[in-house]
Amino acid sequence: MAEIQPVRGWRYSPTLSADIDAVVSPLFDVVSVRQREALYQNPCNSIHLSVPRAEGEVPPHAAAAARLARWQAEGVLRQDGLPGIYVYYQYFRLPGEARERCRKGFIAHIRAYDWAENVVLRHENTLPAAVNDRAELLAALRFQSSATHGLYRDERFELEALMDEAILDPLCQTEEDYQGARDVLAVIQDASTIQRFQQVLASRQVILADGHHRYEGSLAYRQARELAAGPGAYSGREPWNYHLMYLTNAASDDLRILPTHRVLRELPGNLSDEELLTRLAVYFTVLPQAEAQDLPEVIAGRRWAFGLYLGGGAAYKLRLRPEVHAELSWDTTPEVKDLDLTVLHFFVLEKVLGIVGPDAQRAWPGVAYVRGLAECLQQVDRGEARAAFLTNEVTMTQVEAVCHSGAVMPAKSTFFFPKTLAGLLFTSLEDGANASAFDRYFQSVGSEA
Template sequence: MAEIQPVRGWRYNPALLTQIDDVVSPLFDVVSVRQREALYQQPLNSIHLSVPRPEGGLPPHAAAARRLAEWQAAGVLRQDELPGIYVYYQYFRLPGSRRERCRKGFMCHIRAYGWEEGVVLRHENTLPAAVNDRAELLAELQFQTSATHGLYRDEAFALERLMDEAIQDPLCRTEEDYQGARDVLAVIQDAPTIRRFQAVLAARQVILADGHHRYEGSLAYRQARELAAGPGGSTGREPWNYHLMYLTNAASDDLRILPTHRLLLELPASLPDAELLARLAPYFTVQPQAEAQDLPEIIAGKRWAFGLYLPGGAAYKLRLRPEVHADLAWDTTAEVKDLDLTVLHYFAFEKALQLGGAEAQRSGPALAYVRGLAECLQRVDRGEARAAFLTNEVTMAQVEAVCHSGAVMPAKSTFFYPKTLAGLLFSSLENDFSVFDQVFHEPQPLA
């Protein structure tokens, strides 16, 4: 199913690898404004390409293009001589755990498949303005500045041994990134080995974990290039037909999804806590709890169970009354209706609190999305939020079930951890395929 190709990667000059932590950057939406500002102060940081700002009288995308040209001319960024599969390992610990885990994956080009082709599957919707921004940046730079994250399932773990061998000879490594992970990059440039990677992916679909806007930006840019080329004007092998992706095995225990909690920011000022609880009671059993800190443990593993935290330290366990689930009236699949977050958004936010339907909740000002328990409690205590609704994490099995059903999840359903870094690898959309690349256009089956 999925066609992948090796990349003639662009990377930071080896002289800069001793300060790799100063040039890599996190995904834009997972760090605070203060953290982003600190990144912009680093003159060679990859954020100037991936999320550019106006500079020197130029709009953001033009400023990024000028900076990219300067970096390439000065040798800040250099292109590898041979194409390869770039192995990317992230060593990390989950909050509260001393066990070090390792998420194993690799970066490559994947053909930019439209959703209707059923090869790359999505689990969330996108915002058109954000997709257009990514497509316009791609058109301006002719450069892919950060890999999206895709998942394939291989219960045989056919590629892990090959990646384990490659990672013994790393190209670079971070000391500790912003989320406490250690990132290690290596490359495989052996043609027979690359064909094995291609053969494994050729039999599989890919679920997009992170980067829906960037992936759709690649689709939009490809479509624009095809339209400009006209009928018969492209071969399907031009670099703009491909997208830079980081692929990990969904069968691995070290692929982790963390919960994203909901903060209720707006309610009528006159609505007392007792009335809020009364509105929830027809849909949920409401049980007071002694300690808010215990809520995640109390609801862990329980279907349709949530924690509720109110001003003054009041904590409650909510659990949907099973008999009301049949009343869930959203026009979606059974797999989506079964999700905890669908239950929360429909029965708590739409029915009990009258925040409107799914789109109104997604685009309106009433809800915020927070990953840490401590931040949830603090924002309620400071009066920045009216209430915090604590959730369990979505499982990988649920993500796969929803994707294969053809539906999407509620907004901010998944937080795959750790997040990938931008700046370890870039790829070009210029027509620079070498003769060596052509070797890989017809993947062979595994022996």
């Protein structure tokens, strides 16, 4: 199934790596405007490559390419001499938990498979503008500044033992990143060990957890390079046939998905709170609750259950009437119809509010996606929103079921935590950029798992 290859990674110089916190950055689709402006102040921060801005008359992508050339010439970024699999551990705590968790994974090149090949599976749709931006940046840089996040399943946890050994000798580590995690990077350069990673992945599909736009950007870039080269003029081994991915084990208990709540900036037709509750009661059991802060606990583990906050302390538990579910008429798979978020989008956004269909709902500016409970409640209390619908998290089992069904989830269904960082490891897509005398050891590794 999935072909992975070791890479000769580009990393910050030893001096900059010693203070890696100063040069890493959040991913392009989660970094806030305020974070970007602060990070731009450091001329060596990776934000200049992952989310570039114009420099005078020079447009963003061209400015990023010029900066990259300077960094390489001046030794800000240096390429490792040997190919490797890069081990990446993230140590973190969930809110309210004393236990420190560790998400274990590794970074490598994976062949940029088209969706139709059914090797890399998606669970979200993408926005064409964002895909085009990522593809154009990739074409300008021929350099990957952040890894997407993929999931494979290995119930035997064979690779974890190999990674545990490598992480004892880290290349660099953060003290604490913007989300409170500690990030540690190490490398495996032993050929036989790398081959074992390849063998395990060769029998498995990969689910794309995070980075759909960047992955599709890589597909678009590969297709453009193929077209430019012409039929028969490329081998399939060129670096632009590959995509940088962080791979973690879907069987791990420390793979966490946090809920993303729906905050309504407006109610179509300027519905009153009373009218909204009346319409909801057609489909849901509506139960008033004493404390809005308790809503996550009230709905936890309950199928098709949601919290609703209307401000001023007005909190409700909503639960879909079971007999109503058969009315869910969207043309999708049973696995998608069973999701809480599908129920919310169909019965609340479409049936109650009149925003008909997934495409219209994705384009509707009246809904915002907010992760923190406190922020949801505060936005309503501050008058910035009319209502907050609180949801349970999607489970890994549901993600896998949807992906294998060939369908996609509603927008913003998953928030894998913690997010990976940009700037820990870069790879070049220039022809010959990753070549080494050891390539022959890694080109034809089959499955023995």
